[in-house]
Amino acid sequence: MIEVKNLVKKYGSRIALNQINFSATKGEVLGFLGPNGAGKSTTMNILTGYLSSTSGTVKIANLDIIEEPLQAKSKIGYLPEIPPLYLDMTVKAYLKFIFELKKVKLPKNQHINEIIEKVKISQVSDRIIKNLSKGYKQRVGIAQALLGDPPILILDEPTVGLDPKQIIEIRDLISNLKERRTVILSSHILTEVQAICDRILVINKGRIVADDTTENLSAGMERNHILYAIVEGAKEKIISAIKSIAGVLNVFVTKEKEPGVFEYKIESDKELDIRRQLFKTLSSQDLPLLGLKIDSLSLEEIFLKLTEGSDVPDEMQKNKKEIKNEGDENS
């Protein structure tokens, strides 16, 4: 549905996007993750034809956004970072305007009412947008993106500024939308991306530093030679039992979980998965294994690793603060 190749965007001498490549298929929810000013909004503005790239191509459903802008744009519903609302209009009048602007071919009143129901703004539909709360404005913004039932939805920080209840509602809404569509959303909140997206693109300083599923992202960075096991029984017996397993390098007691139940930190050879052997060994000695967990990095840690990692050139590191500030204004 979306194919982006070698996208570069320069503002004067400042490189905002550097060789962005990715694609997204139907039914996929893609998350753009990155710190403020990383280039998320710029990428989205190029995908939707609001900005042009310095070089590289964007294809929306096989239509080039520069060469066939009208057809390509008709496939996209876009919620920019600041919802593009005409504050002097009522919600309904505004949605009617956007409906006509997008030249939607569906039955007008029925379609608008369906969307009003879907994003739950029926109780404010006759009010002037200026007087709505931020949460409702955001929903009206989502409603205008949904008008015309576009196969691609691009949502720039859809939950920013909402209260927790609204965030959950919007997330559910997006999850419901994904069936027949390709959804791209951006966020700098990790849990949000983790909750909604099938795939994550981590963008930092104008470059994609990771492009993978949430699980694989964690897996790729696991320190998989550390296990935490919760076992009931005498400490010495357990430690010697665990140490008898081939590949185990070290065992420590970390804390007492319950009376007589301790948590053990087991360091093992990186290449070996000792979990099965551990279970067999402990059960053969009648030592109940109550819990086992692989010490994987949380997405927060992955994110920090990726965005602060050594793969970023030094001069860019130096410019980081400046880029951040500028990005806040531009994006």
Add this chain to the structure above:
Amino acid sequence: MNAIFKREMGSYFFSPIGYAVLALFYLASGYFFTASSLTADSSSLTGTFNALFTIVAFVIPIITMRLFSEDKKQKTDQALLTAPVRLSSIVLGKYLAALTLFFFCISITLVYALIISAFTSPDWAAVSGNFIGIFLLGSALIAIGMFLSALTESQMVAAISNVAIGIFTIVMDSIISKISVKFLADILKNLSFTGHYQSFPLGMIKLEDIIFFLSVCGVFIFLTTRVFEKKRWS
């Protein structure tokens, strides 16, 4: 284009701007009509129209100042520019909305002509010449105003620069008369709004004057679309 035209017309009359513009224009033109025609026992409307030239220069900035600057400020231009609509349709939709409001303004002069016709037959050639002239002048100034509004996020900056250009068009002839370089003066004379306007009140509709004002419209409508094209690429 239809959607944008309808929204712009709506927004003139959702807000007080449309009413304020009409009231201001009707009040000012009414005063000049009373002073130069009714109380002067004259059947000619030319005095009224001459005064309108100045009023138009002040009213048009109010009509055009928010056309694009407000969109840029509220970021609604993102909705317009990412919709499957040509840039030229967006610009023309807005332009025609402003032009329509201006047409409502100057239509009052036809009422004045009817008032005069109740007493005596007005010089219809002069009236229609005046009307066409003021309409063309307005079309050109609206195109300039729209262009200025596309350049800035601030309505005030758009309005003030547009007023400045309006004043400049009024005083241009007296500036030209001070220029001693003949070659330069000739060029400026051909660009003078008042110069191209002066035949209309006499009831003379010259093709060159019509082409002049329409060219100004065309150039500034085109430049407005370029402002947005440039923004995309830079």
